[in-house]
Amino acid sequence: MTTDSALTSEQILSAAEDVLRQFGPAKATVVDVARTLGVSHGSVYRFFPSKAALREAVTERWLAQAHDELRFIAIEAGPATERLHRWLTVLFAAKRKKAFDDPQLFATYMTLVGENSHTVDAHIGTLIDQIAQIVQDGMETKEFRLAHINSTARAVFEATAHFHNPAHAASWSDPAADERFEALWKLILGGLAAKA
Template identity: 45%
Template sequence: MTGPSLSKELILDTAEQVLCRFGSDKATVVDVAKSLKISHAAVYRYFPNKASLLNALVERWLHNIADSMQLVLRTPGSASERLRLWFETLLNLKRAKLLEEPELFALYFSLSEQTPQVVAAYTDSLLTQITQLIDTGITSQEFRPCNSQRTAIAVLHAMLRFRHPAHAQSWTSPTLQQDFDDVWQLILSGIANTSNTQQSI
């Protein structure tokens, strides 16, 4: 396979399958090349080493999640409604991946621990979105004045159980929704502008 038929996306799709089959530790670039029936040198033209291939895989996975979350920013509603919807969407998206493709989910959880810089960039993109929602709430006087960037970090930390793969086993708990509601109410009580009596949050 050469020329136009070979692409980065095809290599990444194949690498994903190979990694699921052999595991991230044992799988090699040569394994990916064999699955594509090409030389490993052809893969190296797109990805100079295994580390860059793994980085690209995780970056694609996380980029798709961040793009889905970006859509929430354009959803109608108050700032508090959209901020809650943002976290609900993130939880539902990751839970769906866990239930529908458990092997793939486990693979990317493992890979994310090997690619901290990629994960850090992804986290920054999520924080930018949360900050934007909080800024909107401050402008509308729905949220009390605060450092929106620091508040976004605190809120993201508070919602750790509902977004981090390390807590994935709890995402099928029968009390998950109530637990989410309780944490959300705690967050809202900390950021709501209670002096704005005309605003119902």
């Protein structure tokens, strides 16, 4: 049991994740989160003014876990071609893992996508910025042909949407999904590669 005075936002977010996993996004309430922590629901509201704000914070934290690994790939040294392929592969693997290993929180993410949440928009912006970093590096090393960096990064992100957009999650368990991903990667690489 947590006392109201010792309560932290991280404790609330962890409890909210547990509640969302147990009840799903439609049935989970702030009262359930407070009950899990052994505090009043007013204590939770001091940190998060509404159920929607709490749900967004949980999703933001959940998505941020994927950002770190991808961010390191985006900024590390090495050939841009290899980094971009690894970045896309890690993104696909992370989304697939979240969909299959954490279906209740994935359902919460899907709810936020449907609401056009600023959390999801920020997540997508972060991912596109990371692709842009790799594309810029590839242009500087002449691995990739010169192009508008941000437009190219967005095009790569959108072209690969089938492998990271939650709307396509049902197809990610298909045994041929990895093969289709690699075929798409070859097309993208062909479009990015500098002419000899």
